Amino acid sequence: MEEKIYALIIDDEAGNRENLRRMLEHHCPQVTLLGECASVKEASLSIVKYKPDLIFLDICLPDGTGFTLLENLREVSPEVIFVTAFDQYAIQAIRFSALDYLLKPIDFGELIRAVDKAVQTIRLKQQNLRIQNLLLNSLRQDKKKKIALSVADKIEFVEVSTVIRCEAESNYTTFYLVSGEKLIVSRTLKEYDELLTPYGFLRVHQSHLINPDEIRSFVKSDGGYLLMNDGSSVSISRQRRNEVMEALKLI
Template identity: 50%
Template sequence: MLRAVIIEDERHSRETLKNLLNEYCEGVEVVGEADSVTNGIKVIETSSPDVIFLDIELQPGTGFDVLKGVSRVNFETIFTTAFEQYAIQAIKLSSLDYLLKPISIDDLQAAVQKCKSRRNENQYKQQMDVLLNQLSQKDGDRKICLSTSDGMEFVRESDILFCKANGSYTDFKFRDGRCLVVSKHLKEYEDLLAPNQFMRVHNSYLINLKEVKKFVKSEGGYILMNDDSMVSISPKKRDEFMERMVG
């Protein structure tokens, strides 16, 4: 049985989620509820949940304040929110789960099933560290969680040299020469990685602008990275690239 806690400042939202869990998610028992940051911390400490459903926007404060306030994060967290906002980006980069309100039954069941099958405390702690790092660090110092066929890799954005599209996958090349195949489209990382540091210069390439060595005009034009990798650049991207490099 999965022990669940719901932390949500609106009563009707707590009741709705509780009813959905009771009706559609077998093997889940709601053992506690809270309507604020302070009460959320208390109910987590006293009920020892396996998973918490945590509203991002609590009044006053946020769900992240709850996570920072507990003595130990030894439970799964499924975030809930009514808004696509900056926090969603941090959650995606951490490969954590979130549900958009109004919550769909299918999405809720999928999130609960992943929670039941995942239960790796060390990996989860690293994901949570990435999330809190995302929310507190400046671009370039932030960490990102990359899902691979073997599990998850935790890397700094500043260590990424470039990303290359590979069908429904993305090939990551790092400053130390390592390569990693990640099971997500390049477009997703274009939306997530720091926009002031990374640029999509071609349909196949997303590069770290701080790792560019030079732009070569011959042979139709290409970018030479610090490791001497040659990266194609789309003609329509050249002006923007040059502006960003000299700006």
Template identity: 35%
Template sequence: MKALLIEDKEYIRKGLRNLLQLVDAKVKVIGECESVKDAVVVANACKPELVFLDINLIDGSGFDFLEQTENLNFKTIFITAYEEHALKALKKGAVDYILKPVDIDELKEALNKVEQLSFSEQRKQLKTAKQVWKNENSKLILSLQDSFQVINLNELMFCESDKGYTTFYCNSNKKYVVSKTLKEFEERLGKVSFTRPHQSYIVNLDFIDKYDKSGAIYLKNGKKIPVSSRKREQFLNEFLKWNSN
């Protein structure tokens, strides 16, 4: 069975490769990738029969990879840290997964289960897991001074940081201030449609009206947001990629 390892941490890939040699000589690792972009290229070229797939990759999610390789037939085993959103999605879909750090007994069990599963049955499981993942990542709970506020991320236009506080601006003209820095929200928002073009801002790509090449973003409500010089190239790549999808 030809296997592809898709995981953004090299030491996890190395450990998994070593464990596979111990537990199943029939599994042959034909490639390793750390990004969605590279994984799609390698998968189309090598046609793996089994994919070990991390949920959070450096340029997207494991579900992004699955969407872009729907024409290929391979079994999937997820690799994930103990994350509430990830595990809820995988358990709801009954999809096989192994937790980091990888345990040899869990690996054996996952391999045995996935070998007995048909492609069509796993596609159903992955579809369910993807929908749960999407729903779980569509909301954010903010801890305010006197309450917990739920906001829909598809309504959040941008976040602005100032002296240890972050203000969340929604398209309903509502705003919420929390006593946390932008850094504490960057990873969470980066999994969906947000980008950080400046030290003081995180922006929802869906609300960008245009990008001025002089280094400014204009949102659909007219708000102007600066793009720092060191982040211009990265932002432009994200902006163009988002709008080409």
């Protein structure tokens, strides 16, 4: 018999709760709902009372945000799937910590994928360090924020300022760190371009994303390339050359 996963739905709109409940009943029979909550206060009490394995958490609640709820949790740390209307800042923060989210209206395929992933995490009893990183990032200065990188059988939390560059290798991205360590992540460079560009990183080539703080020099020969502090050289594509040169003037 398949082990059940116990969950709470936290959303201030009754229609959204009902829709998600029906989708879970139809598509995710491994999930048993313990209840539904419409506010941070109500959810805080229910989480302490029921100690759910998983919560479906709306970000905008009448008496605070989903992040507020998570900050107030102490001894209980359920797995979290955020459910939200499009909010660029919130989604950026969530993705930065490698957490799952569902956009409203919810697609049942995405729901199944997110639930399956959460179930695996719960059953393996992984400590949810990603939540802690999300909350700590709200207190850190931009370059002190940490990005969650899933490598092999663990999650590495890497301070943005310690990344020298990222290099694309098919559907993988290799992170080169100040420490000399290399981390290979099974996500595309395009995703990290979106995540790291707001923190000053430059996409200088189809295969290269760099931290401008780690540039040692710009070499004009051979069409122009960047020499990084770790001794590596990074090509600049013709299409991006003017954009990169303008950005270098501001460093």
